[in-house]
Amino acid sequence: MTAAVPTGPDPRGIAVSPDGKHAYITSYLDDTISVLDTATNTVTSTVPVGAGPFGVAITPNGTHAYVTNSNAATVSVIAIDTAPTISGTPPQATAANPYTFTFTVTGTPTPTTSVTAGTLPPGLSLAADGTLTGTPTAAGTYPFTVTNGVTPDATLNTSITATVSECTGSWCGLSRP
Known part of the structure; x- marks a missing residue:
């Protein structure tokens, strides 16, 4: 024994x-x-x-x-209770264009997500269900950590790169009177 x-x-x-x-x-x-x-x-x-x-x-x-x-x-x-997990790789964002991405979050009890380190691109927010939404307002690379709030926490270190889109419309290059 x-x-x-x-x-x-x-x-x-x-x-x-x-x-x-x-x-x-x-x-x-x-x-x-x-x-x-x-x-x-x-x-x-x-x-x-x-x-x-x-x-x-x-x-x-x-x-x-x-x-x-x-x-x-x-x-x-x-x-x-099942161990929490969080996964997903957010695609590149373009400043001034609407953006949506949902992380895959699992576990029992149902976890809620939050950013616990770093920052999201300005204009984006993370909902409790793991959905990133909004319209990025500035170009740059934004590393951040998403945690799902169930003990023990599952974390995911990731980043979003937001770019400035090139002007392709008929108004490009025109100056205002």
Whole structure:
């Protein structure tokens, strides 16, 4: 035996998450599930469920645990937090032209994005859902970091280069009277 980890009284069932990072242990007498961090062999949280939890199963994608509650004739469904991710490479922007780009943001609970370092090009803003919108007002390269606000944070270091568009219309080169 390498470790004896205390959980709730009368453990009856156990299931391990697909990534192997957590074990979910039923506690029959206090109607809870103990969530065990398998790297540290510590209980990180206790989740109340129905009366007499016995069996537990984790979905193949690791997003939910299903617990049979033998004394309540029910099944408890527990949403499992999934690690946050953020990805995407914003394309080049052109000053004075409308711009839209959406980062791919995942995780449970649903994360919200923010700029935590650097600055966006003037005229652009980042919505909580990861959408960059607006009309850049100045040319330049703008490095910034986007964070999705779920612990542990997922971050993405990126940049947008905004250029000044060349005049191509019939008004180009004309001076005002």
